[in-house]
Amino acid sequence: MRIRQTSQCEGTGETSFDTPTESREMTSLSREDSVCGPHLGRFSTSTTDSDDLETGGVSQNEISQNSQQEEDHISILLKDDFKRAYLKISGEVLQGLIDGLRGTLRWQDLSCRVDPSFRENNLGHVSELLVWCNAIQQDYPELYNEIRDEDPERWNDLLSMIIVHDIGEIGLGDVPLVNQNTEEGRRKKLLEPEWAKFLILHSLTEDDASRLISLYERYEEADDNDKIALFAKAMDKGQATANVAKHIVTFNQGEIDNTAPDFLIGQAHTIDYLLKLLHMFRSPVAKEQLLQFFQENVIVFFEDRKLPHFPLHQLKATLPHNFEAKIS
Secondary structure (H helix, E strand, O other), X not given: OOOOOOOOOOOOOOOOOOOOOOOOOOXXXXXXXXXXXXXXXXXXXXXXXXXXXXXXXXXXXXXXXXXXHOOOHHHHHOOHHHHHHHOOOOHHHHHHHHHHHHOOEOOOOOOOOEXXXXXXXXXXXXXXXXXXXXHHHHHOHXXXXXHHOOOHHHHHHHHHHHHHOOHHHOOOOOOOHHHOOOHHHHHHHHHHHHHHHHHHHOOOOHHHHHHHHHHHHHHHHOOOOOHHHHHHHHHXXXXXXXXXXXXXXXXXXXXXXXXXXXXXXXXXXXXXXXXXXXXXXXXXXXXXXXXXXXXXXXXXXXXXXXXXXXOHHHHHOOOOOOOOOOOO
């Protein structure tokens, strides 16, 4: 099933975004300095006698009222069994997370030209990944079972991993792949994991923080034997690559500068994770459904614009010779 594509999940695409602070020096990450970036505000798991604790310039009471009045975009997309656990997060922390993701713009300083009218933030990115997860759970049963290994908690781990995987960019900003080898890019990427752990640790109870930090670390490491982390990585890079294909500026149909690193690196990363998953999967039908899903939600946009795209024959070669994949 091809998911209805928008540049953002509904409710997050056609809005004006506040440009986040590009970088923030953090020489000391002590609890006394628990300012969670320009969007998360100040969080603490301890109680306070003041109702005026500031969170991005909004009082706790105002945040609680807003949280009760309007459910956030992420929780709307989560299935009920996981949503109950997710919504145990306090309204203050929940609103801070949503605001932080919403305030982090993606696609800044790209090497390839992207339509300037296209704007995406991390909230839209995460929300679309959750839409993909819902589609897989509903329409790709063998793929769903292969990912979770018949264990619902493994699927919940995937959802949690997706929600927190870019939390370290709050306040630091998104760093495109091509810029991660620059001095400033390296500095931000080195700081990002510690900043992410700091935000989680100082915003949640110890038990909840420990679990989310563990999932964040698994995502960052993406061990070749970690099916959940590899699948999260494949979806993350696939969603980003599909957006580049949809919005890259071409002077003639199908013609791009093939030296554009963002365009090529994103493809290479997605292929790498898909190949690792295909080699790991036990079910031939799950392999077919994995390719089918990425064909219908990523590769199709390269084909629509006649852009260079994934070598599907290389991916299909990992399937059993006696199994006919319905991927063209």
